Amino acid sequence: MSPLLWSLIAVPLGSGGLLACSGSRGDRYATAVGTAVMAVTLITGVSVVVARPEASFPFFAGMGLSLMVDGLSAILIVTVVAITSVVLLYAVSELGARESRARFTGLMLLFAGAMLTTVTASNLPTLLMGWEVMGAASWALIGFWWRDSERSVSANIAFLTTRAADLGLYLAAGAALAGGSGSLALGTLPDVSQGWLELVTAGIVVAALGKSAQLPFHFWLSRAMSGPSAVSALLHSATMVAAGGYLLLRSEALLAASGWGEPVVAWTGVFTAFVLGLVAVAQRDLKQLLAASTSAQLGFVVLAAGVGSLTGGTVQLVAHAATKSALFLVAGAWLIALGTKDLRELRGAARRYRGIGVAFTLAAASLAGIPPLSLWVAKDEVLAAALAQAPALYAVGTVAALLSTVYTVKAALLVWRPAPDRAEVTLDRERVGTRRVSPLAESASWVLAGGAALLGVLGIPSLAHSLDVFLGPEADPSPALWQLVVSTVATLLVAGSVRWWAEWRIPTPLLGYRGWQEWLGVEGAVRILLVRPVLVAARTLAAFDDRVLDRLVSAVPVAALWLARLVGRRVESWLDGSIGALTGGVGLLGSLARRPQTGQLHQYYVQAVVALALLAVLVVLG
Template sequence: MAQTDLKQLLAASTCAQIGFMVLAAGTDATCGGTLQLIAHAAAKSLLFLAAGAWLTALGTQRLPELLGAARHHRTVGVAFTVGALSLAGIPPPSLWAAKDVRLAGALETSPWLYGVALAAALLSTVYSAKAAWYPWQPAVPRPETRRIPGGEVAPLALLALACLALTPVAFPPLHDNVGRVLAYAGQPDPHVWEFVLSGVLALMAAAVTWTWGTRPLPLPARAKSGFADWLLFERAAHVLLVAPVMRLARAAAAFDDRVVDRAVDGSAAAAMRFARWTDGVLERAVDGTVATVAAGTRALGQWARRPQTGQLHQYLAQAVAAFTVLAVVLVLVR
């Protein structure tokens, strides 16, 4: 609620809506959590698309600079208002039904938990009304604006219709189907007084926010700066998470540069030296051995060719000599 940037406000509201889904899961109101997920997807995509359209046309997303944006671009303004009403849980848009289904589950668990959940829902009404308050205020003098692309108008209208169609008021069969699912799952169906109470309180919270406008809150400056600075959670996350992770990353990078890289370079250099030694020593030895075997084979071949004269008496003499050797061997063996 302390943010002055429209997209940061919408992003923070997403965290809050996820909290509602966790509440629904914790109180066994899973149907309400599922309906919340579906309806929130339609509403939040509508709001972000409208914020992007204004950013395209006006070049800014800061709330004080969006005064009169909905008056200049009424189609976007109406669609954004439908999404804001849905996010606030104000009837008839969709999150009104999802809100009361999960609130019924919280009431079945504990009345104190129901009170906390109802207060959280009213806070979502406050920041939703704040998001819609700025664009609908009287316009301020501004330089020439760009035209919103025509391709964004149709998705805005479709998402706005989706937010309206998901509500039981605009689409009664949905209420009957949700009631059947809740009864089948053994989950409580919201009573009429719960719808009335949450709706009236949401309207009152929106009216108070709309009337309050931009008047400052009676809080100390330190508290205001703390709220605007995300309750110092962002700084704490940086100190406790981001900074240690970055230090670890730098240490890992230094280890990679100084140890791993050097080990790889040293291994490569050793492999090159071993390759040169192999080429200079083993390769020469292998080449010498091959050359020696080849020379011996060549000499034996030359010797083997000497007896091949083609003269018959020499062949007979060789045969006699061979048989004589065989005879001597046989005599010695026996």
């Protein structure tokens, strides 16, 4: 079964890469190829879920690439493949005739393959490969309309923010190697020696929080809304942000072994759910509201990892994927039809297009936690585990859950309210609307909204117990009857209050704070506190390099040339003169030495007498 497991990721990755590089020649076949690839991947995924194989491949000495399918990854495989298939069908109705369908479909397949690699990876090298490809593909998809400079900037900000957090995985890998985990298997990370264990935990936590858009990394998700709606429906439901929550659920044993990982993760998750819930309530843009709610809902998954609720976190992850993908698809369909995603201008949109309006309402009711829909079940599972750990976590989590009721009921009420007079004047603010919703978009939204509703059956005790057994040996604490009653009553009361608040238009000073709409202004703070100092330091170092180091380096050859000229003018002429004088003197001495050499015998006798006389004088004097 190993070839089958490798093909699960190789088919979408390989076909996606070829399709993305095919250019305009592949546009004609993109939809058919994408559909066929996802059909094959779905069949393969079901097969590996049933067989649960393991596979490995040599990579480095003593370390290889390895894949594994267990209960958690099996559920995520089915979720990723199913939602990607539906979203790809919807994307046909969103892309224009002149847009590259081959590039878009190829990137979506690459992204799905990378996510499948991530959820089946059983060691850090394999996880890092899937993680990196997923980040690169997300950047390309968010900036798909790259000719728009603002969208390109948004893609860069989203990529750089998550990329900074991704460095935590490299820290974790290095610390795991230093701590004795030679294979870097995820299952052996809790056994790393003390000291290194803290670094491994910190790296995993930072990478996961960044990818799942938790505080303080949450602001990249707002920028990610610049991509096509199909991208938002996939990246921000079953993939990308879900990868961070999945990694924390997968690393629950590591968090427990560190001692501090569980409380830090739990409080980060519940605080994100609360704060981003307030951000979502304040939004006037439908996609921004859904994006903020994505961070908030993933906060419950992070909370589940922090309190050890594997079942609750998994159900939350899957239910959120179905619910949020449906909502994003409907938001995209309204944007195509009406040319706007401003909630004030979308009044009457559900009445105008009742098919997707009902689907939107059903998915919104699930997101609001209305019983017996899926997210009501999931949140209560997570909150029951939180109550067993710390009542304070349960209290904050309950308030965060009620905030989700506020912003989803608010959105649903606005789209069902009668359209104002001269409503056509306020439309087409962002693009020229087509004034129609394609049957594909309506069918896709209904499939996903139906999934969001039907997943509530996981709350049935017998099914919940079976899911516990499927995921692992330890069962999660189930919510008590009084918890279910309290959450139901509180949710219905808050939903009614929101309707009353909307009808009477009661001002809320807290939500008038501009920072809520700007996602707490964290992006601006990061620019001021981090980006600008780094850029200033970079410019200062560049100026130092140009004005000091470069001049010093340039001064070396200049000084050498000056010395060469000096030597040429002064030293070399003196040396030439000295050598000339020496050779002249030698020549003079030579000529003088030649004069006695006359060849006449009597002159040689005279020279010998003179020499002997001088010698005699020296002997006498000595």
